[in-house]
Amino acid sequence: MRPAALCFGFLDAGNNSTPVVRDDSLSTGDPSTLYLFNFARQAFREYKRELVQPKLRELSATEVSLKELRAAFKAARANFVPRGRNLHLAEIASADPQPRDEAPPARDELEEFIGRAVDAQPEDNDDDDALDED
Numbered sequence: 001m002r003p004a005a006l007c008f009g010f011l012d013a014g015n016n017s018t019p020v021v022r023d024d025s026l027s028t029g030d031p032s033t034l035y036l037f038n039f040a041r042q043a044f045r046e047y048k049r050e051l052v053q054p055k056l057r058e059l060s061a062t063e064v065s066l067k068e069l070r071a072a073f074k075a076a077r078a079n080f081v082p083r084g085r086n087l088h089l090a091e092i093a094s095a096d097p098q099p100r101d102e103a104p105p106a107r108d109e110l111e112e113f114i115g116r117a118v119d120a121q122p123e124d125n126d127d128d129d130a131l132d133e134d
Helices: 049-055 066-079 089-094 107-120 125-132
Strands: 006-011 018-023 033-038 043-048 056-058
Touching: 006 066, 018 066, 033 049, 033 066, 043 049, 043 066, 049 056
Parallel strands: none
Antiparallel strands: 006 018, 006 056, 018 033, 033 043
16 A cells, blocks of 8 residues: 655645645545645644635745644644544444433333324225225
């Protein structure tokens, strides 16, 4: 398996301009958005592709050192969990179950509910009458 590609660039967005890093291994779960590491915020942010792609350009050596950008990205990446990430079965199994506020209904309550539901269904007498006439 080959390592994920990292793309270093600059988001040219007026007062919010900043160096950014795109990690191809991170998915938002939505093809219309992408994650970028925002150097100014020192965090990953989700961006609309159609809005951000025209504002991305190559990173110049005068904006930030590549070494500094890589180090900040690596630190933020270590703790980042994409929202589109699927949980593994082991993680789900180890999660603490939520306590229930109330006990499940007793069997006779369920039978009473089912009986009311059956009684509430409209009857189609036309079909029954047709069967009775034979």
